[in-house]
Amino acid sequence: MIKFLDLQKINQQYQEELKQAAARVIDSGWYLLGSETELFETNYAAFCGSKFALGVANGLDALRLIFKAYIELGIMQKGDEVIIPANTYIASVLAVTDNGLVPVLVEPNITTYNLDTTKIEQAITSKTKAILTVHLYGQNSIDNNMLAICKKHKLKLVEDSAQSHGATFKGQVMGNIGDATGHSFYPGKNLGALGDAGAVTTNDEALYNVIKALGNYGSIKKYENKYQGLNSRLDEIQAAFLNVKLKYIDIDIQNRRNVANYYLENINNPLITLPTVLNQEGHVWHLFVVRLPHREILQNYLLENGVQTLIHYPIPPHKQMAYNELSHLNLPVTEKIHNEVLSLPISAVLTQEEVEKVVKLVNSFKI
Numbered sequence: 001m002i003k004f005l006d007l008q009k010i011n012q013q014y015q016e017e018l019k020q021a022a023a024r025v026i027d028s029g030w031y032l033l034g035s036e037t038e039l040f041e042t043n044y045a046a047f048c049g050s051k052f053a054l055g056v057a058n059g060l061d062a063l064r065l066i067f068k069a070y071i072e073l074g075i076m077q078k079g080d081e082v083i084i085p086a087n088t089y090i091a092s093v094l095a096v097t098d099n100g101l102v103p104v105l106v107e108p109n110i111t112t113y114n115l116d117t118t119k120i121e122q123a124i125t126s127k128t129k130a131i132l133t134v135h136l137y138g139q140n141s142i143d144n145n146m147l148a149i150c151k152k153h154k155l156k157l158v159e160d161s162a163q164s165h166g167a168t169f170k171g172q173v174m175g176n177i178g179d180a181t182g183h184s185f186y187p188g189k190n191l192g193a194l195g196d197a198g199a200v201t202t203n204d205e206a207l208y209n210v211i212k213a214l215g216n217y218g219s220i221k222k223y224e225n226k227y228q229g230l231n232s233r234l235d236e237i238q239a240a241f242l243n244v245k246l247k248y249i250d251i252d253i254q255n256r257r258n259v260a261n262y263y264l265e266n267i268n269n270p271l272i273t274l275p276t277v278l279n280q281e282g283h284v285w286h287l288f289v290v291r292l293p294h295r296e297i298l299q300n301y302l303l304e305n306g307v308q309t310l311i312h313y314p315i316p317p318h319k320q321m322a323y324n325e326l327s328h329l330n331l332p333v334t335e336k337i338h339n340e341v342l343s344l345p346i347s348a349v350l351t352q353e354e355v356e357k358v359v360k361l362v363n364s365f366k367i
């Protein structure tokens, strides 16, 4: 069986170093807000090229804290609107609504699956304060048009980089282009911890300081609370694991690109639409997503032949029970994508034999 994602095999590559990292933390007697987290924050800021990186508990919190901080700073207030791609993982939308902000869902581009930047301006009102752009499946979603719109309408650009560690736009790494970026290190992400973990990167010192306090009970000084914060910190043990895995992220990305390029060059089934790559450096292939009507038939065919696939994602946010108030929206591109996408196995530990097997099966698929 070719697993969709073999996390055991991925982490076995670094087994010795991970065990040493865990032992170091266990023996240190210090488990939160310590030297491993500081080191990771320094390393990760350097990786993104940003001035600041702050470890937090998970990717959702990273995004949640960014908007909460903008509210504390008086830059946004409850009821303000945030433009979000309609086809994203639910966490992007939760980060907005959790802060009493209003998500304005905009259709994606059918070829890149990212925000259609030609449709942003028509969604802007006097209440619009930000764009939350999602680099879905690992591909950069920023273009000159988006940057110009942010400038013209004085909008904050917040990036959801949960799937795109290391992807670039004009040589700049995701997490250093917008005003603030949320990153996730959920185990299945390209840079994955061995549990929950996340980070915020920004070049805005005032924002950084507020987020840092908010994630630690709103406290700047112990037992003195400036804000009504929450508890969202990166554990020392997860930071220690991430310090190990960050060293290998560039190799991981290269291996993913090799798998993706093999798929792109060799899958030639006319029933199947392959992903569009705008720029090699702009895509880190968190997921390799193909599209076809009746994708369940292909999914079953692959499974019967020993290949696991997944669907990212089967139900768009506006059709979720949690967002009844959005269910009236007419978002045909988003719904088409959600009905047709299928994610093939991709990771740095897939073997050439496995990749070839997937290609042969996909090419032999008929309806």
Ligand SMILES: *Cc1c(COP(=O)(O)O)cnc(C)c1O
Pocket (backbone or CB within 6 Å): 058, 059, 060, 061, 088, 089, 091, 092, 134, 160, 162, 163, 183, 184, 185, 186, 196, 197, 198
């Ligand atoms: C994974 C993910 C998140 C949330 O990250 P967690 O660490 O799981 O909270 C947010 N947005 C997107 C696009 C994601 O894929």
